[in-house]
Amino acid sequence: MDAHRRLKEDEADKALRELFVAAGRVEAPSSIDVRILQRIALAPKPITPEPELLPKWVWIAAAIAFCGLAAFLFATSPAATGPSYTDKLLQSVPEFSLERVFTSPWLMMTVLTIGVLMALDVFLARGRARFSLL
């Protein structure tokens, strides 16, 4: 029964394929090439996506590892009464005054340099986009 059905399906497929091939494709108008190319001429050049710096799975693995480490540090403590790893970690960070940080000329220079570099990057990116359109 199944073999008979399969045979019928194969026959049907063959007959339909022959019919489709005999009927052929619906021809596009001959002028369509010109119209497509006219539109292409106005369109920007194809954009090639930049290759990824790191594969996605590396980012995911790094995020999981980081979260795991953070969870471990926050959750565990060497002894029930003793300070946790987090406390120890914070204790090892030297104390500093926020006022001294914000009035530091080094910080000002750093912020200023970042600003200048970012402005330069935006300017160069715009120039490159304009050049690629030509």
Place this chain on the structure above:
Amino acid sequence: MNEAQAIALATSGDHGAYAWLVGKYKHMVHTACYRILRHREEAEEATQDSFVKAYQNLGSYQGGSKFSTWLFSIAYRTAISQLRKRRDGISTIDELSTGQEPSEAASATVEINDRTVALNKALGRLPAEDAAIVSFFYLEEMSVEEIVTVTGLGASNVKVKLHRSRKRLLEILQDELKEEAWTLIAD
């Protein structure tokens, strides 16, 4: 020029290379759009849109699948989106079902035209999506996997649609052509 060279040149902005690709695939893309939209002007517009979209996204074509499959997926989505805008899923009277009657042609040509008209009528009675899928399968000889890539439907869904459409096509062709061979296959 071969296809890989044309794609590489077109990606770098060579319009001549893209014209070569348009020339190669325009009828295939137009047929797919026409099977879905069933309207010459709209199919032509969808064909143009598909080629423009494909050009703009050439950089994202990685060569993982055949270029024709990638192009068909753009054409399919473009035509389906145009169809949804029109909100006319299954048209009863359209260009496909009217066909062109042969006048004083030779009997062989008349027979081929009769069959073509019957096929077009049968396709016109299928839902637009299904008509495109059977056309991909029988005319473009795409595998189920390729149709899945083009349409974004699941493999089992494509198989069910193909099975139903084949059955429906055979029933309609049996009525239209009244030929013994079709009766035997359709029964």
